[in-house]
């Protein structure tokens with residue numbers, strides 16, 4: 098990747114230093130913060146307890162939750178698609194989804210039911226965007242799941258398109274139980290550690306909590322202003 | 337839309353606000369709703385005071401080393417192939433965005449709500465070049481369709497409009513034929529905006545927080561419009577005011593958590609998007625071309641002054657939602673895109689005292705704003721500091737006090753005035769103190785001191801004094 102340009106920096110930063118009343122900062126160590134209450138939230142709770150919190154929160158953010166294991170997984174997904182009365186689906190090209198059961202066999206089953214299921218396909222370029230725009234359901238896999246806020250964290254990549262969870266009218270997130278952490282604190286630490294180790298991070302990291310909503314009209318809640326109108330989380334028990 | 341909006345004359349704006357019963361009703365219920373939600377969700381967080389202290393510590397550290405973190409940020413953005421432009425003024429920033437638009441031969445731009453681009457009047461600049469600019473945040477879209485009606489609240493910009501008014505706007509301008517039901521209106525807007533997104537050449541966003549260590553920018557929304565703005569058009573331009581930055585992802589967590597709770601009483605908003613550079617070569621969606629414009633526009637003049645901590649503001653509007661003055665007069669009375677207590681502090685700093693000398697008097701000094709602020713900006717003290725400068729240095733003092741008296745006649749009760757008087761430190765009141773009495777108090781206090789001298793709050797808190805006095809009166 099070629100390096101981008103930087104313009105107007107020196108004058109701008111010199112002025113800041115001058116106004117603060119010291120020379121330019123050469124090196125700054127981030128201090129150890131005096132209080133760190135973020136680590137106390139749900140500290141020491143086990144997955145079971147966190148899961149209870151997660152489900153309670155999903156209720157508040159108008160998100161449907163289904164719990165299942167590997168055996169019931171396909172059916173749970175098919176039923177959700179059915180409930181949304183969708184006739185087309187787009188999902189990430191993610192081996193974890195495939196391994197869980199959303200494979201070729203699933204796709205032909207769905208097609209027999211009149212539901213066209215497409216996988217985000219980098220070789221098809223822009224066509225993916227049109228497919229996502231038309232799809233009734235988008236399916237992604239949660240990389241990290243936050244109990245406190247009912248959030249799925251999506252680390253996007255070429256195979257894991259940004260628009261899959263945004264453009265279709267309904268959204269399904271597949272959530273492995275093992276991805277559950279207390280809150281955003283644990284997720285951002287993971288990203289921070291990657292940065293510190295010099296690893297590249299995803300060009301988009303998306304924290305998604307339920308369907309798109311707004312309270313701009315007389316402060317009353319409406320859903321689906323831009324993104325999905327409905328959302329379902331399918332929690333997948335570990336084998 | 338520039339920093340200053342609406343009627344020129346403060347008194348006219350205030351009277352308008354006071355006359356508008358509907359607006360006061362909506363504002364009051366919105367304030368209550370937002371405040372209650374915030375209270376509930378901050379209680380769940382455990383030690384809210386500890387969170388506020390952490391927020392304050394992070395903001396103080398970051399601002400004190402702002403040059404270092406901005407340098408790191410810009411290096412990281414460039415490493416990932418993004419372009420960074422440092423704009424000293426609004427004009428420089430606008431010129432850069434216009435240049436990018438010309439180079440891309442752009443026709444349509446979709447935006448997600450951004451205060452700093454409002455401050456810069458970026459839309460006007462782009463429209464001058466014949467570009468179509470579409471605001472995509474529902475509230476902002478409503479205002480835009482209604483001939484650019486100015487926003488009246490930081491997080492709920494169309495708060496002053498009711499459903500029927502909103503319906504009429506769409507019926508008149510967009511041939512909307514459905515009901516004034518919020519869901520119907522939303523459906524309609526969804527359809528309209530989808531087309532705009534798919535059509536746009538450039539997406540423009542603000543930036544809630546930039547992360548220095550990785551060169552990422554973050555956008556906090558409930559609607560997900562920022563996500564579409566950044567994922568669909570080929571070119572993305574993010575405009576940030578220079579202070580909106582955190583050192584690492586760990587501080588991003590804290591600031592975003594504070595923002596969501598304080599702004600809308602949510603643990604997290606529905607969408608928090610973080611973007612690092614343009615899309616990767618193999619990626620299908622996301623911008624090919626990414627620009628970050630970092631804007632000063634008067635902010636550096638606040639550094640190193642007693643008002644530096646005003647730059648800690650994360651635009652959550654918690655101070656707006658507790659402010660009794662805002663409740664009475666509404667957002668438009670401030671005549672600035674930054675309204676409420678923080679607007680009264682910030683607007684004179686960014687735009688000078690001359691045109692904004694009334695604003696620091698738009699406060700009851702009850703300190704509710706200071707108590708609400710998640711990063712502990714001493715808002716009411718800064719308002720008093722402004723007043724001192726205005727009365728002492730600028731000699732602009734007499735008119736606003738008249739205004740303050742008039743307004744306070746309408747709402748804030750006398751005991752409240754006593755209480756606020758008592759909360760002020762002796763230092764702050766000293767310009768008006770003669771001996772141990774205040775004989776010519778500032779702003780609302782003047783209404784009282786006109787017919788009786790207040791004891792100066794130096795030795796005894798006034799509330800206590802008042803309580804004691806009442807008791808002794810009853811005792812007699």
Ligand code: SF4
Nearest residue numbers: 649650652653655709
């Ligand atoms: S001054 Fe404080 S309370 Fe007001 S908007 Fe800024 S951060 Fe929020």
